[in-house]
Amino acid sequence: MVTIKVGALADSGDLYPFIPLMEGKIKPEGFNLEFEIIPTVQDINEAVLKKEVDVSVPSVAMYPYIQDDYYILSNAVATATDGITGMPILSIREMKEDEITKSRLIVHGQNTTAFTLYKLLIGRYGKLVIVRRVLDEIKALGKEGDVLVAVHEIKMMYALKKLGINVVKLGSMWDMWKNLSKGIPMPMGMVVFSKELGRELALKFKEVYEKSKKYAETHLDEIIPKDVEIMRESQKADIDEEIVRKTIWADIEEYNVPIDQVKRGLEFFYKVCEERGILPRVRNIDLI
Template identity: 85%
Template sequence: MVTIRVGALADSGDLYPFIPLMEGKVKPEGFNLEFEVIPTVQDINEAVLKKEVDVSVPSVAMYPYIQDDYYILSNAVATAVDGITGMPILAIKEMSEDEIKRSRLIVHGPNTTAFTLYRLLIGKYGRLIIVRRVLDEIKALGKEGDVLVAVHEIKMMYALRKMGISVVRIGSMWDMWKTISNNTPMPMGMVVISKEVGKDLALRFKETYEKSKKYAEKHLDEIIPKDVQIMREAQKADLDEEIVRKTIWADIQEYNVPVDEIRRGLEFFFKITEEKGILPRVKNIDLL
């Protein structure tokens, strides 16, 4: 029987659809799943680039580099359609646009969608600071870096309040994106599956993933404690269960955007980043 290697990202919103499969609440038929929890999105990006996993959750900005090797699951593209998860830009003081462009910028990695959007929508920065692990960037804000693109806003603001750190919301990727895109949905992350498993098996996995996602959304009280446990172990942080719940609720909206809107967002994202010379050309968006 074929075994599909799954690299699950240790982030509440991206992790919840996989937990019923990890816990045996939903069982695959005709194939096995082997899970590895990967702590950071940049680690995920590197794993898919090296083809170390068959299924994972890379940044949308990685797709031009892996388009020949992976399908995108159309039911698993995290897409912002409002400002709730629109990647705010945080600083410890008010900053002008010129100051932002001279700042020390904190992001999770060079291949992330957050950094790609910053390059597209703002462009310049003084120095790039890479902080891979979720919530560790808070400790760097004001010390190693001046500006932070907050991918996980709910967890971020909670952790900042808990640590007594005051920040200023100086902008939002979503606010800038919707202006240049005429309110086009903003793609952020995606679940991909290796083309090496074959299209038939990839489609069967997609169906199984959908069952697992829907099970999780209907049984959050079962899923959240396991999510919290995995997050605490992977992120080395004491996360509050209620914050994880709120994060998942926000991400449920992202992971249930209609497929025609998902495609529209992906097409605009890849078109404009190619035109600006930020990402390589995408020959075809292979949505399953």
């Protein structure tokens, strides 16, 4: 029996759909699953580029580099349709636009959607500062870097409040994206499946993933304690259960955007990024 290696991202919003499968609440038929918890988005991006995992959750911006090797699960594209998780740009002081473009910019990694959107929507920066772990970013703000693109806004704001750090919201990727795209949904992350395992197996995995996701969404009280446990261990931080709950609720909306809107977002994102020389051409968005 084939074993599918899943690289699960240690982020509550992307992790919750996998937990019922990890915990045996939902059981696949005809294949086995082997899970590896991967702590950061950039680590995920590098793992799929090297084809070290069969299933994982890379940045949408990573897809042009892996399009020949992975399918996209159409029921698993995290897509923003409002500003709730719209990637705010944070600083510890007020800044004018020309100051932002000369700032030390903190992002998760070079292949992340956050950094790609920054290049698309703002463009220039003074120095790039890579801080892979989510909650380590706030320790760098005002020290190693001046401006932060906060992908995990809810966790970020809560952690900043706990540390007594006051921040200024200079803008958001969502607001700028909305103006550029005329309101098209903004894609951020996706679940991909290795083409080496074939389309038939990919469709079977998609079906069991959907069952797992729906189970998690209707049994959050069962899922959240495990989510918190994984997050605390992987992020080496004291993650508050209520923040995990709020993060998951925000991501439930993102992971349940209608497929026609998801496709519009992906098509526009890849088209405009190619036109501006930010990403390679995507020949075909291989949604299954």
